[in-house]
Amino acid sequence: MFKKIVVFTGAGISAESGLGTFRDVGGLWKKYNIEDVATPEAFNKNPSLVLDFYNQRRKQLLKSKPNVAHLSLAKLQKKFNLVVITQNIDNLHERSGVKNIIHLHGKLTESRSTLDNKIYPINNSELNLGDLCSKGGQLRPNVVWFGEDVPNMNNAIDEVKSASIFIIIGTSLNVYPAANLINYCLKSQRIILIDPNPTRINGVEIFAKKATEFVPKLVDDLLSSNN
Numbered sequence: 001m002f003k004k005i006v007v008f009t010g011a012g013i014s015a016e017s018g019l020g021t022f023r024d025v026g027g028l029w030k031k032y033n034i035e036d037v038a039t040p041e042a043f044n045k046n047p048s049l050v051l052d053f054y055n056q057r058r059k060q061l062l063k064s065k066p067n068v069a070h071l072s073l074a075k076l077q078k079k080f081n082l083v084v085i086t087q088n089i090d091n092l093h094e095r096s097g098v099k100n101i102i103h104l105h106g107k108l109t110e111s112r113s114t115l116d117n118k119i120y121p122i123n124n125s126e127l128n129l130g131d132l133c134s135k136g137g138q139l140r141p142n143v144v145w146f147g148e149d150v151p152n153m154n155n156a157i158d159e160v161k162s163a164s165i166f167i168i169i170g171t172s173l174n175v176y177p178a179a180n181l182i183n184y185c186l187k188s189q190r191i192i193l194i195d196p197n198p199t200r201i202n203g204v205e206i207f208a209k210k211a212t213e214f215v216p217k218l219v220d221d222l223l224s225s226n227n
């Protein structure tokens, strides 16, 4: 029975794939107001602006690829039961070969009916006003907006509770309930945080490094150790 490693990622792991973070210098929330593009009220008020915001990010995603941090994490599956819990809506963990992924904030590559929440893939990069579900309802991005429930949170908590090692990569731990995950770690677990500007937390092994600088080394150490 392989030991379980849970990896909790944020925008920082995709930064070196060319996808912007939110709260860094030059981050997305420095260019856009959350209230204009990432809330249900914003979508009701100006759906085209919201759809365009996600179309821009989807176009960027189509031009990006997993970096060595994503690819290294996938190697852990050789020796561990790996679960990746991500706040990211990109598909870089999937494209790196990780099999067991929980998206807390949805997926940029999917749309959802505003009538019955049925999910439809977005095969190219655009989702526009007038793109309708099979029942004639407008499609929206299948992402979790501020103020909306995080349906996968309980599943994520269960995974964290049963992990031997909990690794946090590239998140400012600013957004709840996602950031609460660390509070479900048991005392017996090893907790590792990798971030060039880390949030200091007691009892956590902090490595103030970029994901591509440190994750490959950490993965090699875990694969070679007799954990």
Ligand code: APR
Residues within 6 Å of the ligand: 009, 010, 011, 012, 013, 015, 016, 021, 022, 023, 024, 027, 087, 088, 105, 169, 170, 171, 172, 173, 174, 175, 194, 195, 196, 197, 198, 209, 210, 211, 212
């Ligand atoms: N490697 C690792 N970490 C990095 C790198 C890098 N190369 N570059 C930046 N970071 C770190 C930053 O130091 C910061 O701590 O990534 C983190 C990014 O933080 P945020 O921009 O707040 O992104 P995130 O924590 O994922 O935001 C959470 O907020 O807006 C919502 O839904 C959105 O899922 C998102 C959530």
